Amino acid sequence: MEYLVHGDLCYSTGPEHIETKENAYLHVKDGKCLAVYESLPSNCSALEIKDYRGKLVLPGMVDLHLHAPQYAYRGTKMDLPLLDWLNINTFPEEAKYRDTDYARAAYRNFVEDLKESPTTRAVIFGTLHKDATLCLMELLEESGLETMVGKVNMDRNSPEYLTEHSAEESLKNTREWLEEIPKNYRHCRPILTPRFTPTCSDELLLGLGKMMEEKGLPLQSHLSENKAEIAWVSELCPGTRNYGESYDRYGLLNHTVMAHCVHTGEEELDLLIERGCFICHCPQSNTNLQSGVSPVKHFLKKGAKLSLGTDVAGGANLSMFRALTDAIRASKLRNCLLEEHDSALNLEEAFYMATLSGGAFFGEVGSFMPDYEADFLVFSRKRQSVREESLxxxxxxxxxxxxxxxxxxxxxxxxxxxx
Amino acid sequence: MEYLVHGDLCYSTGPEHIETKENAYLHVKDGKCLAVYESLPSNCSALEIKDYRGKLVLPGMVDLHLHAPQYAYRGTKMDLPLLDWLNINTFPEEAKYRDTDYARAAYRNFVEDLKESPTTRAVIFGTLHKDATLCLMELLEESGLETMVGKVNMDRNSPEYLTEHSAEESLKNTREWLEEIPKNYRHCRPILTPRFTPTCSDELLLGLGKMMEEKGLPLQSHLSENKAEIAWVSELCPGTRNYGESYDRYGLLNHTVMAHCVHTGEEELDLLIERGCFICHCPQSNTNLQSGVSPVKHFLKKGAKLSLGTDVAGGANLSMFRALTDAIRASKLRNCLLEEHDSALNLEEAFYMATLSGGAFFGEVGSFMPDYEADFLVFSRKRQSVREESLxxxxxxxxxxxxxxxxxxxxxxxxxxxx
Structure with missing residues (x-):
């Protein structure tokens, strides 16, 4: 498979720059980007050309945090803060996924819409139910999107109707789930998914750390989203200096994406950077649930691995374009309300987070630089503009x-x- | 004209309550709401029924602040703060509206999209150009939307290519504009529109105050949007205690909508309340241009007349649904970043602002209570939900x-x- 894509190319080359090439060619071979040409090279004249002249061609968006079972109720009861929202909105709905028919109907809507969104790669929470999670993976595998999906682990502080009754049971379910994933899946892969420290016993986290190492699996969870949650973790985990350590003491930060980090201080940040852990910023969710605004500009300056997430359904919208511009907006409000004067993200930084920077969780993904995987979107205008515009x-x-x-x-x- | 609308009705009855009536009837007569019935009254059985069963029926949205000539470049150069954004983005584009052909093409797009948006009533800035503004009014009159449109006044601190050279010239242009509006227009009406104090001389504001009284016209302008702007006004207007007074000393707050009021303090707020001036909150614009977050919950508690605006193109989106939810989000961030704990708007309050409260600028508008004008929208779901939902x-x-x-x-x- 080898071809040229002819169009107006835009892609990030780093936090400070968006490369824009009008009327240019992207050379794709075996699923990867080979080169970008400003004009058609003579030795490429025999190649198939996909003609997207006058259209925007940009890398697919990478969403490193969202909850598939929450999609069905997005945009409801948005005035509740995190812990109430979990108890009133989330847990009762997630419990329905024990019924695989319900799960299939709901997940079909989710996967259809994700496929039609600007997202090409996503890291996704399921529920604690093995069968529902397998069903979600089947639909995602068929979609052609590149995804990682996790069966959730939760064995404490969870409602009786939505819990695993011991670490042992939770680990057993997880092993069974991993074994039942069809071996021929190419696009949807498993990721270990402890919900968050408050709902996971030490024994469970210890077991997941061992499984992570043993099977070479990545892991996703939540970190430092909300002040009440952080205070709770500090009570639950005596001897830890910060919430991050509640995961790190079991080796859980080493190949990991941690959602939120709204209230992550210097000590926790240094730990995340040392472990190479991805921070997934979810601006709309953090706003809706009144968690706050993560100091992502600071994280960026310190060299943390940063990404963006929609966090459906803490975020009401599936579009990563929205997450990207929400990140800019939230950072601007942090800037002016806290009078920091140096925390506003610009377009280049937010675009970098949504593509190249978040894409790194999947490898060389999120740009058109040589060797990057050829994930791209083509957009055309519905109506011609009355004015001249730069790319x-x-x-x-x-x-x-x-x-x-x-x-x-x-x-x-x-x-x-x-x- | 008399009929019943059969559907799922939602409407505000005040800041604290959204009335929801499933499978109910709205009785419309001569363009007004007569009553809402839970079941079909026997004496109405002969009336035409518009069948929107199972669909959402809600009042049209009222957008009290947006700039028609800025629509063409919405969503560009969003990283600039207000005064730079005006100089780099706004003024050069607005200057193009001296060309009426350009204006007509651009305004046609704007009016088409406004008609397809959830907005039924809007108060709109044009440019300083008489002919372009007449052209905008012609298109709006044809659209059937209820609107007020202003030819902008600006006679100082404006670029040479976009200014009126004296108060006299500006007032003369305004009188000519008013005279040339066709007498048979029923849906689009004029509103006086000094851009803001920095670009309007004392003489001009004095003249507009007289014209307002003489002709019984309403007025729209900007107030206390940005700290640099406020400092500038304080220099330009010695002897005023606040920005609001720069308008009030010429009687300009009496039948008026003032956009923004991000940094309005108690003294200015009391003045606005005393004059019955409408405050138009524009949350997305205030976020994009890093102006801040207006303390609207406080304004609401003090009994101010509050409304919402998209402020295209400080805001990038024409939809008032977006403005409504942006208002909730911005207020939540004010709440958590400033640790005020009492400034978050809820759904009921934001819906009230976008309908009933803002609608009052047009009279009895924005609800289905008796005697309110029958502006309403009908929405259907694209796909059935997997779960049961309340209205x-x-x-x-x-x-x-x-x-x-x-x-x-x-x-x-x-x-x-x-x-």
Missing amino acids: LERLEMLLYTEKELFEMEAKYVQGRKIL | LERLEMLLYTEKELFEMEAKYVQGRKIL
């Missing part, structure tokens, strides 16, 4: 207005057209 | 997810179907 302005408009002005014309993952 | 939950989902989950099936203004 960078068109990209910014796309990110801020989405479907109001543009429509997605094609979506490719690893060079394969999936939409 | 209030469905409304909240519509506001948070918009076109992702719902489509607008009909739009009525004063009982007339315009879409």
Whole structure:
């Protein structure tokens, strides 16, 4: 499989720069980017050309944190703070996923919409139910999106109707789940998923750490989202200096994405950086649930691995364009309300987080630089503009207005057209 | 014209309550709401029934602040603060509206999209150009939306290519504009529109105050949006105790909507309340341009007249549903970042601002209570939900997810179907 993509290319090369190449060519071979050309090289004239002239071509978005079973109730009861929202909205709904028919119907809607969104890669929470999670993975594998999915672990401080009754039971379920994943899956892979420290016993976290190492699996969880949650963890885990240590003492930060980190201080940040842990910033969720605004600009300056997430359904919208612009907006409010004057993200930084920086969790993903996997989106304008616009302005408009002005014309993952 | 609307009705009756009536009837007569019935009254059985069973029926949204000539570049250069953004983005673009052909093409896009948005009433800035503003009014009159439109006044501190050279010239242009508005217009009316104090001389504001009284016209402008702007006004207007007084000393707050009021203190707030001035909160714009978050919950408690605006293009999105949920989000961040613990708006309050409270600028508008004008929207779900939802939950989902989950099936203004 080898071809050229002819269009207006935009891609991040780092936190400070978005490369824009109008009327250029992206050379794709065996699912990877080979090169970008400003004009057609003579030795490529025999190659198939995918003609997207005048259209925006950009890397697929990478969503490192969202909850598939929460999709069905997104945008409801948004005025509750985190712990109430979990008890009133989330747990009763997640309990329904013990019924695999319900799960299949709900997950079908979720996967259909994710496929039609700008996301090409995602790291996803399921529920604690093995069968429902296998069903979600089946639908995702068929979608052609590149995803990691986790069966949730939770064995304490959970409602009786949504819990595993011991660490042993939770670990057993997890091993069974891993064994039942069809061996021929190429696009959907498992990721270990302790919900968060408050609902996971020490024994469970210890067991998951061993499993992680033994099977070479990645892990996802939540960290320092909300002040009440942090105070609770500090009570539950005497001897830890910060919430991050409640995971680190079992080796859980080594190949990991931690969602939120809204209230992560210097000590915890240093630990995350040392372990190479990905921080997943979820601005809309942190706003809706009144958790706060993560100091991501500071994290960026310190060299942390940063990514973005929609956190459906703490976030009400599945679109990563929205997450990207929400990140800019939340950081601007942090900047002006706290009078920090140096915490506002700009377009280049937010675009980097949503593509190249978050993409690194999957390998060389999120850019059109040589050797990066060829995940890309093609957008056309619904209506011609009355004014002249630079390519960078068109990209910014796309990110801020989405479907109001543009429509997605094609979506490719690893060079394969999936939409 | 008399009929019943059969559907799931949601409407505000005040800041604390959204009335929800499933499978109910709204009785419309001569463009106004007569009554809401839970079941079909026997004496209405001969009336036409508009069948929107199972669909959401809610009042049209009222947008009290947006700039039509900024629509073409919304979502670009969003990382600039207000005064830079005006100089780099706004003024050069607005200058193009001296060309009426350009204006017509751009305004046609704007009006088409406004008609397809959830907005039924809007108060709109044009540019300083008489002919372009007349052209905008012509398109709006045809649209069937109820609007007020202003030719902008600006005679100082403006770029040479976008200014009126004296108060006299500006007032003369304004009188000519008013005279040239066709007498048969029923839906689009004029509103006086000094841009803001920094670009309007004392003489101009004095003249506009007289014109306002003489002709019984309303007025719109900007107030206390940004700290640099406020400091500038304080220099320009010695002897005023606050920015609000720079308008009030010429009688300009008496039938008026003032956009923003981000940094309005107690003294200014008391003045606005005393004058009955509408405050128009524009949360997305205030976030994008890093102006801050207006303490609207406090304004509400003090009894101020509050409304919402998209402020296109400080805000990038034309949808008032977005403005409504952005207002909730911005207030939540004010709440948690400033640790005020009492400044978060809830759904009921934000819905009230976007309908009943802002609607009062147009009279009895924004609800289905008796005698209110029959402006309403009908929304259907694109796909059946897997779960049971209350009507209030469905409304909240519509506001948070918009076109992702719902489509607008009909739009009525004063009982007339315009879409």
